[in-house]
Amino acid sequence: MRLGTDYLDVYLLHNMNPSNWEAVKKHDGFTFLDKMIEKGKIRHKGFSIHNSLKAFKEVVDSFDWEMAQIQLNILGETMQAGVEGLKYAADKGLAVVIMEPLMGGYLLNNVPAEVNELIQSYPEKRSLVEWCFRWLYNMPETSVILSGTSSLAQLKENLRIFDQATPNVMSDEDQEFIHKIRDAFESKKSIGCTGCWYCMPCPQGVAIPEVFKLYNSYQLMNDPHDKLMYQSRIVPFGAGADQCISCGICAQNCPQGLQIPELLETTHTELKA
Known part of the structure; x- marks a missing residue:
């Protein structure tokens, strides 16, 4: 009762990196999940992961999961599970939840001038935020997109964007436009740090x-x-x-x-x- 509820809608095994994944297998976490479902303590079972496509497929194929949570954004089409992983999980019947759609704000806080110029000159007038979300919900395999907000204005913008969310809405020209945005970002020698602070504290005190x-x-x-x-x-x-x-x-x-x-x-x- 510490959670103040009788059951959990979704029990998520967090971050199935190599060590966590080995621990799940060693301690038979699958049996635990099944027992909790039988007892009515949880209703659905899922996992999140920041790992390679190969590792992602291994986890997907190892259990009858109902949900997978992966990182995906316009700069990460082939990173970690990537778009191929999204489609792989969806084909297996899993709901797929997208995290880091804006790379923890990195995509908005590190915008090259070339990207702003592209957006301003494109016939379809949309913000970078909207293009990032649109690229994700355009794929019918996407079930949910997680988006953190730090202001009421951001929340209202998200509500406006997702109120119009429909899969398969992007034209070939739109997809090519996303490629140009991606190229503009990647032309800069920036580091894809999302500021999650998982690397901290550093033993040597490096910030x-x-x-x-x-x-x-x-x-x-x-x-x-x-x-x-x-x-x-x-x-x-x-x-x-x-x-x-x-x-x-x-x-x-x-x-x-x-x-x-x-x-x-x-x-x-x-x-x-």
């Missing part, structure tokens, strides 16, 4: 998300203020990327699969210059 945030800002805007902030507010307090000893703990915990130690070396070289 990893903050360092990446400054680096991305500098790559997009070329503002010397970002370098100044790094050199005056980060490095002097022992939180700079130069403190990294490549222990790799951060990389093991990164849902995006970023090679953080290598990226920290790059960021320090760029921001310290």
Whole structure:
């Protein structure tokens, strides 16, 4: 009764990374889920995952899941489970929930000027947020799209966008437009950090998300203020990327699969210059 309810609509096994997945198999988590369903404690069983397509398919095929939660967005068509994983799970009868549709806000906080120019010049007048969501709900295999909001205005915009959500609405020209947006993002040397903080705390005290945030800002805007902030507010307090000893703990915990130690070396070289 600690949850204040008699049953759970969906019991989600969180983040089936290699170690968690092995633990589920070792402790026979499947039997536990089935027993809880028999007792009426849970109604549906699902899992979330940040892993390769191969690993995703292994989890899908190992149990009679009803739901899978995957990361997918316009920059991640082939990352992790990707679009192929979405279709694979849907073909198996699973509902598929999409997380990180805006990469934790990364897609909105790191917009290259080229992307804004593309959006302004395209005949269909939609915001980047709407294009990101539209690309996802256009695929009929998508069941639910999770979207975090931090203001009433964002909530109202989401309600407006999803009130019109219909699959198979994007033309070939729209799909080509998404490719151009993707290319514009990828032409920048930015780091796909969503600021989830799974990499923290760093044993050496490196402020990893903050360092990446400054680096991305500098790559997009070329503002010397970002370098100044790094050199005056980060490095002097022992939180700079130069403190990294490549222990790799951060990389093991990164849902995006970023090679953080290598990226920290790059960021320090760029921001310290």
